[in-house]
Amino acid sequence: MAEAHQAVAFQFTITPEGIDLQLSYQALNQIYLSGVRSWKKRVSRMKNRVIKGVYPASPSSWLFVAIGILATMYMQSDPSMGLIAKIQQHLPLSLHVSLSSQGQTMVSALVFSTLLWLSLILALRFCLKLLLSYHCWMFEQHGRVSNTTKVWVTLMSLFSRKKPLLYSYQTSLPHLPVPGIQDTLSRYLESVRPLLTDSEFQQMTKLANEFESTLGHRLQRYLKLKALWATNYVSDWWEEYVYLRSRGPIMVNSNYYGMDFLYVTPTSVQAARAGNTITALMLYRRKVNREELTPSRVPGTVIPLCAAQCERMFNTTRTPGVETDVLQHWQDSEFVAVYHRGRYFRLWVYRAGRLLSPREIEYQIQRILDDSSPPFPGEEKLGALTAGDRIPWAQMRQQFFRSGLNKKSLDAIEKAAFFITLDDEEQGMKGDDPAGNLDRYAKSLLHGKCYDRWFDKSFSIVIYKNGKSGLNAEHSWADAPTVAHLWEYTLATDAFQLGYTEEGHCKGEVDLSLPLPQRLVWEISPEVQTQVCSSLAVAQALADDVDCHVFPFRDFGKGRIKKCRISPDAFIQLSLQLAYYRDRGGFCLTYEASMTRLFREGRTETVRSCSKDSCAFVRALESGQTEEECRRLFRLASEKHQNLYRMAMTGAGIDRHLFCLYVVSKYLGVDSPFLHKVLSEPWRLSTSQTPVQQLELFDLKNNPDYISLGGGFGPVADDGYGVSYIIVGEDLINFHVSSKHSCSETDSHRFGAQIQKAFQDIMALLSADAKSSSSSKGSNQPQSKKLL
Known part of the structure; x- marks a missing residue:
């Protein structure tokens, strides 16, 4: 093979005169340059350790x-x-x-x-x-500091x-505090009160009181001991028991997706889009390795957020196990793994210590696209192993991928910086059915064909035939805001910095002596092929059951909401409560993801958006009470939601504390009816906001079409909805709704229509208040002039 010849640095033959040594100085030069790059990276890491070790001072x-x-x-x-x-x-x-x-x-x-x-x-x-x-x-009101x-x-x-460097604040971030057990129990009872009948609430109160008086304080002592010893008393257990120990498919159930620009595709040339995207991702990785990224902060403040999740962004794979999976991270890799039409390739993106230019990567990608070789037996659908149940995949990996060609090829995928799928379909908002195409675009990114993604990789990039792109991310190593930050940088760098020629190709020159991308070789036994078919059947049934609906809401955005002196997130969450009530005729336990990255190694906490105040507002509006009363209840519910969100961010949430108490009880071998009931409650409405974190990268005034679609995830409950939303600019909110076809009571398109109607109804309610206030001011104005 061509790449094998390129790897030979010297050759020798034995002759009667002795050994004839023939050196390849080009290959030796590449080895030298690669070594220089490696040592430069080591020196840079040592320098950064010193700089961040003395922060906020400086070595000088x-x-x-x-x-x-x-x-x-x-x-x-x-x-x-x-x-x-x-x-x-x-x-x-x-x-x-x-x-x-x-x-x-x-x-x-x-x-x-x-x-x-x-x-x-x-x-x-x-x-x-x-x-x-x-x-x-x-917690202080605006203007009253x-x-x-x-x-x-x-x-x-x-x-x-x-x-600061990326990790400068890490050792200065506080540890997540353990809430008081009495506070957590009282907040929990308050959160479930509107969802339970009087008798059910009395029973739950009794269970909570029994738990506090008997087992609760004992479990709390163990948890406080862990908090003194561990960096974060939640994160390791959350990663282990919520993600890595799950034995079901991670496709749809855990992995999530991110989309391309809504209205724009920078180029229709598939290889060119891949070239710029790979370059942008490698530039981002360089910034992470050199710690050149500015630490993320609470919007509008100088308060830093924990950056620990960035450490495992690249060169990371979730490897399956029989009992639990393991996250494996490698220090560095100079290649990516590529899938195209059933074949796997290793694509080197560095040569002699130099990152290939976007044009050179495009050239290499085009060589893969032009490769007409057929897949090896069993290779085409091998990725289905990562989409099905975890135990069969672990057993196959242990038995058939531990040595030989299979191990080498699997190592190439798992140790790659990330995974690339060159999809042979076209996606995006195009054609005569833009709404339906957006839905199909979301489904494609969420699960694809169930075998053309490598769902175990930290993230997989998908480049479609028409140049549209997207990603699918594994959830255990990090949460969506970390991946969103990466994807924002990638899209902005691709479109605004790297750019394309008039013909849609990447810029730069090409070294035609580049070796061919390396085709990965497999020896797939009949037993593995049988299991691939079984895993694919499980994954396909799961994928077919997902009902995705993506829609941009353009009637108004955060600009108009803020004019009503309402938090945009509170407005959206109360609209979702109203939409769900109209859709299902009642209320449900609602999950809204909030970050706890104000603390070291913080991840997420739950905001229980369905409160007695939100329920009171919805009932008042639906029962036809006066507009003034509805507005009063809406503002009370909005303030309550904001307070719940702040408490979750500052370590006073409910659910992570109860989860950790449950884990301690399992370690001690004791059962708690209260904790068992709490942890078994279904989240029929699971919501999350995708934050826009780098507004400086996007000039929405001069480039209004370059707006993000955000991303989404699958439904958490079989009879529930998953709702993701992104607030873009002042006048647009994109929604991603998911549910399951198998549930006759849910319909993503119907719920999407209810969300839009709830938005309109609540805005009409608030706008009526604004009009009355302005007319009142107008009528009082002449009178005030007379007084003057």
């Missing part, structure tokens, strides 16, 4: 401290109050012999300066941690002047 600050100490000593003063003399007495004997008295004093002063500098750094980091532990600012918060803002601004 040591010099100022040392000069200050030496200058003070030169003025015949002892700033150490005798410590320098004591250090001098304890210097090694060799230094006493080799250095003069003045030299010994200088060394002692430098040692003291270093110790003082380290002490100051520890003090600064402790102060920064205290500042980041202050969360009262989040306390003096404490004003001082805190000033101090945070001082600490934030120095430009």
